[in-house]
Amino acid sequence: MSSAETAAGAAPTAAPWQRATRRAALLRSNARDRAGVRRLRPGVAFAYTLTLAAAALVVTDPLQAAVLLALVVVSLAASRVLRASWPYIRISAYIAAIVLVVNPLFGAGGLDVLWGIDLGLLEIRVTVQGIVFGLASALRLAGVILAFALLNLAVDPDDQLAVMSRLSFRSGLVLSLASRLLPVFSRDAARITDAQRARGVRLDEGRRRDRVAARLPLLACMLTQSLERAVEVAASMEARGYGARRRTRWIRHRRWAIADVITVAATLAAVTALVAGVAADSWSYTFFPLLDDMLPSLLTTAWLVSIISLTVPLLVTRPWRSQSSTG
Amino acid sequence: MLVRRVLAAAAALALLLVLAGCAGEDSGGESVAAAGRPPAAGEVRLVVSRDFGATLLTDVTAPVSGDMSVMRLLAENAAVETQYGGGFVGSIDGLASTYGSVAESDARDWFYWVDGVMADIGAADYDLQGGATVWWDYHAWARAMYVPTALHAFPAPWTGETLPVMTNGDTTALAAWAAANRLELGAAQPLGETPPAAGIVVATAAEAQQAPWLRSRIAGEDGGVELVQFRDGSIDLRALDGTQGPAATGVCLALPNPDDGGRPLLLLLVQESGDLEALLEAVTPAATSAHIAVAVAGGSVMSLPWAAE
Numbered sequence: 001m002s003s004a005e006t007a008a009g010a011a012p013t014a015a016p017w018q019r020a021t022r023r024a025a026l027l028r029s030n031a032r033d034r035a036g037v038r039r040l041r042p043g044v045a046f047a048y049t050l051t052l053a054a055a056a057l058v059v060t061d062p063l064q065a066a067v068l069l070a071l072v073v074v075s076l077a078a079s080r081v082l083r084a085s086w087p088y089i090r091i092s093a094y095i096a097a098i099v100l101v102v103n104p105l106f107g108a109g110g111l112d113v114l115w116g117i118d119l120g121l122l123e124i125r126v127t128v129q130g131i132v133f134g135l136a137s138a139l140r141l142a143g144v145i146l147a148f149a150l151l152n153l154a155v156d157p158d159d160q161l162a163v164m165s166r167l168s169f170r171s172g173l174v175l176s177l178a179s180r181l182l183p184v185f186s187r188d189a190a191r192i193t194d195a196q197r198a199r200g201v202r203l204d205e206g207r208r209r210d211r212v213a214a215r216l217p218l219l220a221c222m223l224t225q226s227l228e229r230a231v232e233v234a235a236s237m238e239a240r241g242y243g244a245r246r247r248t249r250w251i252r253h254r255r256w257a258i259a260d261v262i263t264v265a266a267t268l269a270a271v272t273a274l275v276a277g278v279a280a281d282s283w284s285y286t287f288f289p290l291l292d293d294m295l296p297s298l299l300t301t302a303w304l305v306s307i308i309s310l311t312v313p314l315l316v317t318r319p320w321r322s323q324s325s326t327g
Numbered sequence: 328m329l330v331r332r333v334l335a336a337a338a339a340l341a342l343l344l345v346l347a348g349c350a351g352e353d354s355g356g357e358s359v360a361a362a363g364r365p366p367a368a369g370e371v372r373l374v375v376s377r378d379f380g381a382t383l384l385t386d387v388t389a390p391v392s393g394d395m396s397v398m399r400l401l402a403e404n405a406a407v408e409t410q411y412g413g414g415f416v417g418s419i420d421g422l423a424s425t426y427g428s429v430a431e432s433d434a435r436d437w438f439y440w441v442d443g444v445m446a447d448i449g450a451a452d453y454d455l456q457g458g459a460t461v462w463w464d465y466h467a468w469a470r471a472m473y474v475p476t477a478l479h480a481f482p483a484p485w486t487g488e489t490l491p492v493m494t495n496g497d498t499t500a501l502a503a504w505a506a507a508n509r510l511e512l513g514a515a516q517p518l519g520e521t522p523p524a525a526g527i528v529v530a531t532a533a534e535a536q537q538a539p540w541l542r543s544r545i546a547g548e549d550g551g552v553e554l555v556q557f558r559d560g561s562i563d564l565r566a567l568d569g570t571q572g573p574a575a576t577g578v579c580l581a582l583p584n585p586d587d588g589g590r591p592l593l594l595l596l597v598q599e600s601g602d603l604e605a606l607l608e609a610v611t612p613a614a615t616s617a618h619i620a621v622a623v624a625g626g627s628v629m630s631l632p633w634a635a636e
């Protein structure tokens with residue numbers, strides 16, 4: 001008898017106290033894994049990560065964008081989800097690369113021309129200003145994408161839904177389902193391609209064109225699966241009485257920790273500084289026709305308050321403490 | 328693997344800083360306040376004003392570099408925002424074009440001249456030579472969209488060549504004034520039926536009315552705007568909206584030259600020949616700076632176009 005069969009056979013006969021012990025061990029393990037932003041209450045983490053995304057969206061100075069991106073990456077690492085965020089990092093790197101290439105080619109407003117070509121109707125001039133603009137856009141985009149990655153990875157989707165449901169239940173549900181779309185699709189794709197390989201389909205042989213052609217049937221499978229899943233989700237919601245009567249709520253009470261309170265205060269300070277900066281036009285950096293000096297914008301009050309406030313939650317959640325000591 | 332990624336990110340940031348550092352280098356030196364002084368050979372001068380020089384915003388000279396364009400000179404000395412792909416100036420020091428956002432009759436915008444001639448290409452494409460004066464003025468589109476010539480850079484663009492003089496009067500005072508302003512006068516010829524190819528024209532109101540080509544150019548029929556009108560033998564100043572202003576004893580205008588747009592005629596128009604000296608005293612680089620034209624009326628010097636207070 002294999003170990004798997006043993007486990008499968010043993011499970012139904014396990015005593016209730018054994019199951020309770022295992023569940024308690026699992027909960028303790030989950031609690032130990034919570035680090036950085038994941039230690040915060042869902043609503044607090046939600047607000048903090050959204051503020052990070054807003055800050056990455058608002059700033060235009062390339063150095064500010066770089067600092068914010070670094071902060072988001074450090075937050076991912078501190079929350080111990082850096083490895084899990086690799087797909088998001090890859091996607092943001094691809095998009096950033098496209099932005100980085102396209103912007104200098106078509107943003108011809110700069111004066112320091114590095115290279116140019118006149119194609120008759122179209123004149124392409126690659127300028128220093130265009131390249132820096134492309135870099136800054138790429139950094140901002142990566143900052144926003146990774147801030148949302150932090151939100152998805154650090155805040156459980158059910159908790160996200162719970163937070164959103166207080167504002168708008170239906171919108172929260174749609175957002176929650178949408179945010180699960182990508183991981184569910186990638187899991188489906190992996191499962192189907194595994195099944196295809198098991199049946200002898202040669203997906204990884206031949207030239208690139210052949211490999212793409214071999215994967216085309218996957219699209220039809222994915223479409224069918226997603227439609228079926230949509231019906232299943234709808235049926236499941238209906239079976240649970242969704243929309244039939246007044247909605248019921250299940251609330252998990254969780255105590256406010258000092259870190260939560262400080263993070264809320266810091267997030268409020270950051271939001272205030274961001275809004276004040278918008279009102280005072282502190283976030284507008286000029287790329288064209290000549291680049292503004294980048295360093296002075298690092299010394300503005302709005303920026304200093306914003307970046308210090310956004311760094312505080314990282315410190316109060318004490319990500320440097322080892323897993324064993326945080327349990 | 329992780330180290331390589333960290334190094335790549337650090338390299339990207341370093342590239343950003345290097346590019347910013349390269350682009351941040353200005354074109355060779357600090358700008359200094361010009362205060363109406365014409366630029367030296369190795370300098371260019373930038374004047375920024377609004378309402379045809381009624382309010383002066385910037386007046387600086389800067390060392391000229393190899394690739395100094397009008398846009399670079401402006402961007403290095405003022406906060407500039409561009410539009411339409413970077414070749415069009417949308418705002419200078421926060422003063423933005425209103426074209427497209429208000430009724431066309433109320434629209435205001437930035438216009439620029441280089442050495443007395445309104446530019447016909449984008450500021451980013453206009454390369455400057457040493458000694459050039461650039462004038463940016465923010466004013467209404469209506470009735471003043473095209474003002475091809477201006478006195479703003481006087482004595483440019485009349486320096487560096489021998490100027491034929493067309494006059495029926497004595498040139499003694501004119502010669503002294505020309506020498507003081509680095510202008511080289513050529514042979515004098517009487518005011519005739521045909522315009523000169525270039526140079527200086529000195530005429531009384533009566534003489535100007537007798538010469539059809541001069542009358543039509545003053546009236547703006549060959550391009551430009553009508554800044555003065557003849558009325559009962561006198562020279563009346565005229566606002567852009569057609570309002571009649573005071574009578575002037577002398578007016579100095581840069582008349583458009585349809586045959587050679589880069590060489591406007593310098594017109595010294597006086598009520599009587601005896602008014603010439605007073606007008607010549609008024610035509611100096613400082614008095615004409617950031618102005619299209621100047622006039623002497625009621626004993627004082629005023630800039631044109633005339634505007635009611």
